[in-house]
Amino acid sequence: MTRRFAPLLLAAATLAAGASLAKGASADETQSEAPSTIAVLCAPGDRFGLRVIAEIESLGFRAELLDPAAAPASRASLEASARAVGAIAAIRAVPTERGVEVWITDRVTGKTVLREMVDDGGTPDRDAALALRAVELLRASLLEVALPAPPPGEVPATPEIREKMRVPSPAAPPPPAERASPALRLSLAPGVLLSPGGFGAAVDIHLGLAWMPSEHVGAIGFAAIPLTSPRIERPQGSADLSVLLAGGGARFLLAARASPWAASADLGLAAVSLWSTGVASAGFRASGSAAVAVSPFASFGLSFALTPTFRLHAAVLASGVLQGVSVQFAQHETATWGKPFILSSAGIELGLF
Incomplete structure (x- = not known):
C-alpha cells in the first residue's frame, strides 16, 4: 500500500515545491x-x-x-x-x-x-x-x-x-514664408527684327510690361524701338527701312508664376509703323513713304528666376503684314518686308510689385 502511493506523494511534493518556487519568483519579480x-x-x-x-x-x-x-x-x-x-x-x-x-x-x-x-x-x-x-x-x-x-x-x-520624464521635442520653427512672385513685371531686352524679302536684320530694344493677376493668365503690352535701319543698295541708289512695333494681348503661363522655369505664350494684335527713306544716284529721283498696319501676333517665351524679382527672359514673336512693304528701283520691285516677320529678344525681367 505504501509502495503504491509513494509515486503520488513524490509528485505532490514536487508540485508543492514548484508552486513555492513560483511564488518566490513572483515575489522577486514584484519586488523588481x-x-x-x-x-x-x-x-x-x-x-x-x-x-x-x-x-x-x-x-x-x-x-x-x-x-x-x-x-x-x-x-x-x-x-x-x-x-x-x-x-x-x-x-x-x-x-x-x-x-x-x-x-x-x-x-x-x-x-x-x-x-x-x-x-x-x-x-x-x-x-x-x-x-x-x-x-x-x-x-x-x-x-x-x-x-x-x-x-x-x-x-x-x-x-x-x-x-x-519624457521631454517633448521642441517644435520645429515654421519654414520662412516664401516671397510672393510680383504680379507686375517690366522687361528690357535687345532684339533682332528679321523679315525675308531682301532687307537685312534690324537691331531694336524691346520693352515689355506683363500683368499677371492669376497664376496662369494675364495681360501684356510691348514696344520694339528700332536702333538700326536695314539698307538696300542698287546702282540706282539706296533705301533705308525703319520699323516700330507696339502691341498688346493676353499671356498664358504654362507653369506657376513663381516657378524657377516658366514658359509662356502670348497672343494679341500689333501695330506696325514703317517708314522708308531713299537716296538716288545721278539721273534718278528718290522718294520716301510711310505706312501703318495692324497684324495679329503670337509670341513664345521662356524665363528663369535668379531671385523672386529678377528673371532672365527670352522670347520669339512671329507676325505678318498682309500687304507688306515693297521697295522699287526704276519701277522694278527690289525688296519686300513684312510677309512674315520675326522678332527675337533676350534680356531681363524686373518684378515691380
Missing part, C-alpha cells in the same frame, strides 16, 4: 517591478512628509513611508532605505532654523542632492510650498534620463520612468 516607488523618510504624522507623499502621488509615482527613527541623515542611510523597499529614490527632510534641509538620493541617475529650503514666510501653507519644491527637485534629477547620454545609476530607468 516596483521601480516607480519613492521612499519618504519622516516620522508618522509629520505634516511635511505627508505633503511630500501627496505631491509624489500626484505625479503618478508610488510613495513608501518609512520611519527614520534615530538614523542619521546621510547618503549611505538614505540609499540603504531606498534599497530596502526597492525604491528608485528616497527623500528625507531635516528641520533647520530657517526651513528644512532636504536630502534626495536618486538611484536611477546615481546622484544625491542636499538642498536647504528657506521658509520666507510669504506663503500661508509652509509645508505645502516646501514639499512642492522638494518634489520638483527630485523631478529635475529624474529628468536627466531623457538626455541622449544619461548618467549611469544603480538601477536602470524603466519605460514607465522614461515616459513620465
Whole structure:
C-alpha cells in the first residue's frame, strides 16, 4: 500500500515545491517591478512628509513611508532605505532654523542632492510650498534620463520612468514664408527684327510690361524701338527701312508664376509703323513713304528666376503684314518686308510689385 502511493506523494511534493518556487519568483519579480516607488523618510504624522507623499502621488509615482527613527541623515542611510523597499529614490527632510534641509538620493541617475529650503514666510501653507519644491527637485534629477547620454545609476530607468520624464521635442520653427512672385513685371531686352524679302536684320530694344493677376493668365503690352535701319543698295541708289512695333494681348503661363522655369505664350494684335527713306544716284529721283498696319501676333517665351524679382527672359514673336512693304528701283520691285516677320529678344525681367 505504501509502495503504491509513494509515486503520488513524490509528485505532490514536487508540485508543492514548484508552486513555492513560483511564488518566490513572483515575489522577486514584484519586488523588481516596483521601480516607480519613492521612499519618504519622516516620522508618522509629520505634516511635511505627508505633503511630500501627496505631491509624489500626484505625479503618478508610488510613495513608501518609512520611519527614520534615530538614523542619521546621510547618503549611505538614505540609499540603504531606498534599497530596502526597492525604491528608485528616497527623500528625507531635516528641520533647520530657517526651513528644512532636504536630502534626495536618486538611484536611477546615481546622484544625491542636499538642498536647504528657506521658509520666507510669504506663503500661508509652509509645508505645502516646501514639499512642492522638494518634489520638483527630485523631478529635475529624474529628468536627466531623457538626455541622449544619461548618467549611469544603480538601477536602470524603466519605460514607465522614461515616459513620465519624457521631454517633448521642441517644435520645429515654421519654414520662412516664401516671397510672393510680383504680379507686375517690366522687361528690357535687345532684339533682332528679321523679315525675308531682301532687307537685312534690324537691331531694336524691346520693352515689355506683363500683368499677371492669376497664376496662369494675364495681360501684356510691348514696344520694339528700332536702333538700326536695314539698307538696300542698287546702282540706282539706296533705301533705308525703319520699323516700330507696339502691341498688346493676353499671356498664358504654362507653369506657376513663381516657378524657377516658366514658359509662356502670348497672343494679341500689333501695330506696325514703317517708314522708308531713299537716296538716288545721278539721273534718278528718290522718294520716301510711310505706312501703318495692324497684324495679329503670337509670341513664345521662356524665363528663369535668379531671385523672386529678377528673371532672365527670352522670347520669339512671329507676325505678318498682309500687304507688306515693297521697295522699287526704276519701277522694278527690289525688296519686300513684312510677309512674315520675326522678332527675337533676350534680356531681363524686373518684378515691380
